[in-house]
Amino acid sequence: MTAVQLPELRPGRLPRRVPARRLRQILCLLPLLLVTVVAVRHRSVLAEGFAHLGTAEWPWLLAAAGATCLTWVAASCTRQGAVVERLPRRRLLATQFAAGAANHLLPTGLGASAVNLRFMTVCGLPLTRSSAALALYLLAESVGRVTLLAALFLAFPGALRLGALVPETAFGPLLAAVAAVLLIAVAVLGLVRRLRTALLSFLRTALGEAREVHTRPARALALWGGALAFPALQATVLVLVARALGLDVPAAHLAVAYLAATCAVALVPTPGGIGSVEAALVVALVAAGGPAAVATAVVLAFRVVTVWLPLVPGALTLAALVRLKVI
Secondary structure, eight states: OOOOOOOOOOGGGSOOOOOHHHHHHHHHHHHHHHHHHHHHHTHHHHHHHHHHHHTSOHHHHHHHHHHHHHHHHHHHHHHHHTOSSOOOHHHHHHHHHHHHHHHTTSBTTHHHHHHHHHHHHHTTOOHHHHHHHHHHHHHHHHHHHHHHHHHHHHHOTTSOOHHHHSOGGGHHHHHHHHHHHHHHHHHHHHHOHHHHHHHHHHHHHHHHHHHHHHTSHHHHHHHHHHHHHHHHHHHHHHHHHHHHTTOOSOHHHHHHHHHHHHHHTTTOOSBTTTTHHHHHHHHHHHHTTOOHHHHHHHHHHHHIIIIIHHHHHHHHHHHHHHHTTOO
16 A cells, blocks of 8 residues: 655645634624615615605604504514513513514515524524524414404405405416415425424424413413514504505505505515515505505605614614624
8 A cells, every 4th residue: 555645735825714703793794784785776765765754744753653663662572472481671672673674684584583593592592492482473473463454354344455456366376376385395295204304393392382381371461462563563653654644544444454465475585575565555555545646655654664764773783782792
């Protein structure tokens, strides 16, 4: 056997690892960079939205800003209700504010989910239990939104002209697409044993966490109370902005239009629903009886109040939380 001598590598040519401190500094600047990119891409929408805010009645807008702040409190209550352990309140509230900014930078809620998952693991919860708490939160938020929509729609059946919102010819293809997705999911789970085992293990953990949470009345109240309060407060913001811009549509009809539009675009993979939510809200407000021009102005002003104004301070908060190792 002949020994082969390998060439020596010079120390100067070895790949250097990025120091953890430098990596954390990069992560601190990343939210601000993403905010700048998103703002530049949607600068026309921003300019038009701020122009409409200049013509609005400020007392209504201040009330809308206050209701927007309360949405982060409602989200904090729901997050706390999803876990048995007590989470630090101030950090939890700051995390929800930062998660709102992250949610508008990544598709379909991935930003907020990642921020909250990291926050819970830093607080000492195992990754499996943190994931189960996150799933319980998403389930409660979805059930709360749909329940509120169903209750308002039953109380005000004429609030929305569904024919104008969703054409009758669209129901068939929509049901077919949903059925196809379900069949593919069932087939994949049936064929891939490792994936099926992992899913069943996660479901057992999630069900155990849900049972444990519901044995404590305070946690259950926080979970479901926050899940109902969050969409109700968001709908309230839309009603207040509509009043500020003089949209003559009943408040209950505006709430139904908002909830229907947000439920319709829940599966659209756009960062924070930017673009899809605006379009769906305009259609929903017109279907609720509002003039198209005023409805467009209300939607743009609503998105400025709920998305664009909190985006920069939210990104700064996110950067601070990363720097302080809270997340």
